[in-house]
Amino acid sequence: MIAGTERTPLTRNFFDRPVLEVAPDLLGRTLVRRTDQGILELRLTEVEAYDGPNDPGSHAFRGRTPRNDVMFGPPGHAYVYFTYGMWHCLNLVCGPEGRAAGVLLRAGEIRVGAELARKRRLSARHDKELAKGPARLATALDVGRSLNGTDACAGPDAPLSVLTGTPVLPDLVRSGPRTGVGGDGAPHPWRFWISDDPTVSPYRAHQPRKRRT
DNA sequence: CCTATGATGATCT
């Protein structure tokens, strides 16, 4: 790596690769979130890959809709969706454009701005839980639908970016089935995390919901 | 530590 580039945002060509290459390459890197309140930085420890219309687990599996439109656009943009009536989740679109692949950012360690994150995550009993799970990560970083479509490669002042930093050593990357994904998408070992990291979320298998009256 | 369950609403069929 060229000296002095560690805090340079990743550029679009980083994301314009197959999602299964990009996802593990994000582990250990720093996600930067700039808000009116201040700056937060998070070291990514857990991600999941979703491979567009080829992937039964992907929101894009049944084609382009208003919700998943951003996934079909250029790589390096944020895809933020609202789920379970309460939560947001943050993804980064991967290439090539039109494939609708993306990486769900599932967990990380807050390294800068923990005081801001604690205010948004009042139920967290330890700092390790501030961003332990995709909706917790989005809440801690104040990521909502207003950031859907944001370009995360827009430069050092963008509301979202990922620094080049140094990815975690490949020996420390683990992979396994994706959390909460069932059906034909379940077997893919497309969840990636850093071995033994205390901020990684617990695995939960897909549970078919019971009928409600 | 663990498992079970309710909350809450956008999205798609």
Added chain:
DNA sequence: GATCATCATAGGT
């Protein structure tokens, strides 16, 4: 009407 890339809480071990 069913599903959902989830979380907080309650209560058992």
